[in-house]
Amino acid sequence: MSDTSFVRTEMLEQKEPPASTIGIIGWMRENLFSSVVNSILTIISLLLVAYILSGLLPWIFQSSWNATSLTECREIFTATYGTTHGHACWGVVNDRWLQLLYGFYPDHLYWRVNLTLVLTLAALAPVLFSEKAPRQLLYLTMAYPFLMPWLLWGGSIWGPIVVALGFVIGYFVYRVVTEAAGELIALIAGVAAALIWWMVLSGVVVSGLDSVLPIGIEAVESRKFGGFMLAVLLGIVAIGVSLPIGIVLALGRQSDLLIVKAICVGFIEFIRGVPLITLLFVASLLLNVFMPPGTNFDIILRVMIMMTLFSAAYMAEVIRGGLAALPKGQYEGADSLGLNYWQAQRLIIMPQALKISIPGIVSTFIGIFKDTTLVSIIGLFDVIGLSTAIRADTAWNGIYWELFAFIAVLFFIVCFSMSRYSMYLERKLQTGHKR
Amino acid sequence: MTTLTDPPKESFRLSMLIYDTRYRSATIQVVALMGFMLAAAWLIDNTITNLESLGKTITFGFFTEPAGYDINQRLLDYQSRDTHLRAALVGLLNTLTVAVLGCITATVVGVLVGVLRLSKNWIVAKIMTVYVEIFRNVPVLLWIVLVFALVSESTPHPKTFKGVDTGAVVVTNRGTYLPEFLFSNSLGDLSFFGASSLRFNVSLDLIAFLVVLFGGLFVSRKIKRSADAVQEATGIRPATWWKRLAVIALPIAALLYALGFHLGYAELKGFNFKGGTHLRNSLLALWLALSLYTAAFIAEIVRGGILAISHGQTEAAGALGLRSGRIMSLVVLPQALRVIIPPMISNYLNLTKNSSLAIAVGYMDITGTLGGITMNQTGRELECVLLLMAVYLIISLSISGVMNVYNSRVKLVER
Known part of the structure; x- marks a missing residue:
């Protein structure tokens, strides 16, 4: 008997897959023309894209950048292309982009706005990219709330320093009293000391320091603020201040204390139930009526207050979602360790709840940032308000699309990068729960 | 011999309001309520003072x-x-x-x-x-x-539409004109609240249409129920879609015909379009x-x-x-x-x-x-x-x- 079985000892060369399933052709068969319906859809889509691009590309690129008025633009177009339609007159952007970005801020002081922006990014870096940015930047983050208003509004340097000193004094009193008499009393004493400093002493100290050592930079009035800078300013202030308020409101809403809960729910539902524009009406018309007679603080500050309250309510709901998503075991675990309420919140609950709510927080921020354009309705000159003002100029009367495109691109860049950042953060933080 | 004694009764001390968890929540709530009411009172007081100095009162007479x-x-x-x-x-x-x-x-x-x-x-x-x-x-x-x-x-x-046959939908820079629904044998309107500020009219044609529509939907539901019952009993589902369509569509068609339903198109009269629904x-x-x-x-x-x-x-x-x-x-x-x-x-x-x-x-x-x-x-x-x-x-x-x-x-x- 002879052994006729054959066992191959060496591997065969791998065969090439069929040409129709690999490369660009395979990809197209898979993704564009997999069935009749898909092929039709593909062709319709391609036609649509071609149609839009055929209108858009010449409009963007066969354009004029140097004209100083719409009439001049039209003359150039008639001379070069024979028609005035379908060509963008970017001259308006070239002419007015500084105004669209900075509003009526004095142009020799633009560096202050730019510096503020750089400081903002630097102050945000340790918060946003915690493992890459140096820890020392956190000091800048702490100083930022006092530095930013001083740089933008100008004036004496002593105002912000004295306000900051209030926090230092409060903290110092808290530390000293804690050793003598328990935390709660120390907290009350610290807050009281800071309040006394701000309410009673700070005015005297500021004017005293000013007369002795007048250091300051040129003051800029609020009504000169405008343009895209105003949107960024309002967005940063509203979000920065509303985050802590939102956390407190969310905790209040989750709490067992009925009255505290009722107050928080009432506030949140009221703010979320009315459109932002009515709150802005309150800011522009009513806030001075609600304040003690004689108070008159400027419109930007009033708008900031209302936008902060507005975003705090939304923030509270986002954080409440994060709190609700935590498993009950986390609360019980914290209790079983013997932590008290605030310790449990600080060490166990909040780090996890905030992590879960990051996408919501970022999308709230995007929403608030977009909503800052509403201030144009109450007469502030943000980008949209300015675009109307530019159109009122005889040189640019009748220009729409170029301005709108510019504004849209500005907002798109900022909002889109924020949403990408939120995705990055989700990926980075999603270490423990991935299955 | 053992004697059972109660644990010594704790007397209430003021500090327990803060340090005893049994009383603390009540303390916090009372403080919060007081703070809230104080804030509200402050706001209302400010408002009243300010309105007085402006010579205004709160009234809805306007x-x-x-x-x-x-x-x-x-x-x-x-x-x-x-x-x-x-x-x-x-x-x-x-x-x-x-x-x-x-x-x-x-x-x-x-x-x-x-x-x-x-x-x-x-x-x-x-x-x-x-x-x-x-x-x-x-x-x-x-x-x-x-x-x-x-x-x-x-x-x-x-x-620019002068002399042009415009058709059903006209898009102009003064708005868009859609056809309007007209009834030659209209049932008229039902008026509410006479001539007061809240007065409004409801078209009887619309009511009739809705009654017929909901009647049709109701019958169609009945047919679906009976088909469900047949399916439960026999396992075979009878085809009902044409019946259900008919009980909804036919009465509506009859009603529209009886009311003399037709579309009114917008027409260019002078410098502007007249008629139609103007958006x-x-x-x-x-x-x-x-x-x-x-x-x-x-x-x-x-x-x-x-x-x-x-x-x-x-x-x-x-x-x-x-x-x-x-x-x-x-x-x-x-x-x-x-x-x-x-x-x-x-x-x-x-x-x-x-x-x-x-x-x-x-x-x-x-x-x-x-x-x-x-x-x-x-x-x-x-x-x-x-x-x-x-x-x-x-x-x-x-x-x-x-x-x-x-x-x-x-x-x-x-x-």
Whole structure:
């Protein structure tokens, strides 16, 4: 008997897959023309894209950048292309982009706005990219709330320093009293000391320091603020201040204390139930009526207050979602360790709840940032308000699309990068729960 | 011998209000309530003092005064002689109109985009992604003014239609004209509230139409029930679609014929179009911009909802022998809707609130009437803004009330 079985000892060369399933052709068969319906859809889509691009590309690129008025633009177009339609007159952007970005801020002081922006990014870096940015930047983050208003509004340097000193004094009193008499009393004493400093002493100290050592930079009035800078300013202030308020409101809403809960729910539902524009009406018309007679603080500050309250309510709901998503075991675990309420919140609950709510927080921020354009309705000159003002100029009367495109691109860049950042953060933080 | 004694009774000390957990919550609540009431009292006191120094009192008497301004896009009859109350009512109806129209369009577009974004067709999915990203990342106010500029700047002037057969829909720079519904044997109107500010008419034709429609739907449901019963008993489902279609469509067709239903087209008379249903540019811009903007958000919700249903559900349903249509309607949709509907409703709410931006394009909604011209004419800022807030609050709270009822009905029963 002879052994006729054959066992191959060496591997065969791998065969090439069929040409129709690999490369660009395979990809197209898979993704564009997999069935009749898909092929039709593909062709319709391609036609649509071609149609839009055929209108858009010449409009963007066969354009004029140097004209100083719409009439001049039209003359150039008639001379070069024979028609005035379908060509963008970017001259308006070239002419007015500084105004669209900075509003009526004095142009020799633009560096202050730019510096503020750089400081903002630097102050945000340790918060946003915690493992890459140096820890020392956190000091800048702490100083930022006092530095930013001083740089933008100008004036004496002593105002912000004295306000900051209030926090230092409060903290110092808290530390000293804690050793003598328990935390709660120390907290009350610290807050009281800071309040006394701000309410009673700070005015005297500021004017005293000013007369002795007048250091300051040129003051800029609020009504000169405008343009895209105003949107960024309002967005940063509203979000920065509303985050802590939102956390407190969310905790209040989750709490067992009925009255505290009722107050928080009432506030949140009221703010979320009315459109932002009515709150802005309150800011522009009513806030001075609600304040003690004689108070008159400027419109930007009033708008900031209302936008902060507005975003705090939304923030509270986002954080409440994060709190609700935590498993009950986390609360019980914290209790079983013997932590008290605030310790449990600080060490166990909040780090996890905030992590879960990051996408919501970022999308709230995007929403608030977009909503800052509403201030144009109450007469502030943000980008949209300015675009109307530019159109009122005889040189640019009748220009729409170029301005709108510019504004849209500005907002798109900022909002889109924020949403990408939120995705990055989700990926980075999603270490423990991935299955 | 043992004696049982009670533990020594603790006497109440003042410090227990803070350090004893039994009393602490009460202490905190009392302090919070006092703080809240103090703050409220402070605000109210300030308001009263300020109003006194301005020589104003809080009164709603201006509501009965003539408004003196015109509202061009409206559902109720209104003249400038009418009262501010009527103007506010017309505005409220305008708000609701644009909200309802917007919600419908946004849902249709949003669902379509959301589903297409999941398409296996690469280019379709990419186009939808671009649409969603562009609309989500640009402020809605910009979209509203942009669409307004689009419909009023790039559409033809009515005079260009001179001598042209215009057909059913006319798009001009003074608005869009749609055919209107006319009845040659109309049943007339039903009037309510006489000549007061709240007066309104309801078309009897509409009522008749609705009665017949709901009657048809009711009968159609009965047919479905009996078909269900037959299926339960015999296992065979009788074909009912033509019966169900007939009981709805035939009576309606008969009614429309009896009423002499026909469409009225807009016609160029002089310098402008007359007749037809006139949608002004402001309404059109607001409607389009709001629905396209909200649709981008709805698309994301729909996509998320569909992705949230694990593939195992579909496969399990297939293993049970269900056909793909039934898999969708019996297994996937009920679960996906639970994820989709709550955020969808909150987007409807956002759309309604965003409709207050009508003021930017001059559409006379409640913000434009009560919070706009009425407020400026009467100088009653406090009353107008508070009322405006109250109106929106009522709308929002009723919508979220509906949402809560729905949520509790579809909630998964957990331990």
